[in-house]
Amino acid sequence: MNYRHAFHAGNFADVVKHALFCRLIGYLQRKEKPFRVMDTHAGRGLYDLDADEARRTGEAVEGIDRLVASPAWDDPLLAEYRAAVEAARARFGTDTYPGSPLIARQLLRRQDRLSAYELHPVDAGALGELFAGDSHVKAIELDGWLALGAHVPPKEKRGIVLIDPPFERTDEIETIVEQLARAHARWPGGVYAVWYPIKRPAQHRRFHDLLRESGIPNIVAADFRREPHTAEERLVGTGLVVVNPPYTFAAEAEAIFALLQPVLTLSPGAECGIHVLAEE
Template sequence: MNYRHAFHAGNFADCMKHALLVALLRALAAKPAPFRVLDTHAGIGTYDLAAPEAGRTGEAERGILRLLDIEDGPLADYLDLVRAAGAPARYPGSPALTRALLRPQDHLAACELHPEDHAALRAHFRRDAQVSIHRRDGWEALRALTPFPERRGLVLVDPPFEQEGEFDRMAAGIALVSHRFRAAIQACWYPIKHRAPVRAFHTALQDSGTRDLIAAELWLREPTDPQRLNGCGLLIANPPWHFEDQAAAILPALLDRLGQGEPGEGWAVTRVTGE
């Protein structure tokens, strides 16, 4: 309950996660049938990059503020949405980016447990009939709010990883949703501090029998320091057609701007389990 994303909004991990999220949402919107998005750890919706929290860490300066002049290429769609949401003054979180891409027939369900952040999120989407806000634990929401009535959509899981056992909860949640709602796309963010927890996470997913999983990863330095966010990954279950190719274009474009030439920086799109 202590984590506040306002300190980290627009950092390199947000840029990676949200650029891939936009590609996933575009794929869903390519078909006329309605879809729903469940955002399990939604935050407040949009963030003031001039606020003391963002200024204290300066993470946006090493993240989104290095990208805003890009107008073409694989990052253009994402950055058009970010600029439309008010950047560089403000940065849109995943609920705001998702809402921008909903069609009239689509819906967003956003969960936030922190009381102040929940209040801010509810105020942000006040009187929006296409968005429902829940104050509930995101892990519990995976069982309570799936499958969707629309029978297609995206489950976005983006926990703060401030508690022990988050990798285990994520692996269990992916297996649960895959069993209950096979048609859902799942996008689950995780930190890369050092490799051992990530390898164990992927092995747990393989052992669960869950099929059709890929991992898109970006790291800014060799992931050997367990006290530092050296990179991050997005685990995607049931990825859309050609998404692996899209991710393989987005990640190096991000690294080109966000990397600092440190030893071991890189990116990868790998298949964790087969189709």
């Protein structure tokens, strides 16, 4: 699956991913000690929902647009997410949607830092321009997998790594598990959040199985399907695997899914679930 993000910015998968991501950052904010956010596949950082790519698919209409128009947008569980989206729109325009690095930046405190990596030269250039002059952010044109191998642990020794690959390669899930295991061996105390699409049932099961067999402890998967699997094998859901999740994460993810389900689902056959793939 070629997941070119400019075509999908603000869709239901973004909403789910970013709502959960913000809660993970919020948990790190509970202590005064500084933390680092590392975004291995950062993209451009900001997307114009009125641009040709976004209008061609119209996916934001069934994602962030639905959420903003719903009562769920006012729920305290989405407070960090709402604050990040609204701050970006106040600065860049109401037709924009912030990518993960910009959302993370909106939530950083004075003592926290962000490292955002992007390999594509055009997107890396846009990312660098977005954060130009920002002393809290390093925007680096670099393969995210190389960054993950070379830049953990960060000097803060606290933080979260967001791994959000495009799923263009047939061996993407194997690469994720392999790279995640290597990073965890170098920095076992870090929080790792891995986004993934839910499209083919066999691939979804294999990904979870590989994580169970990886030897990495303390893994939780939060799966959100807005419709049943289809014969066309299209994107029907999204998930976030979290290594070293906060103790509140499973319950909060379940509550967030309860908020988002009536807003984002397309079918009565939609299902959500929180799965413990490895115990502490």
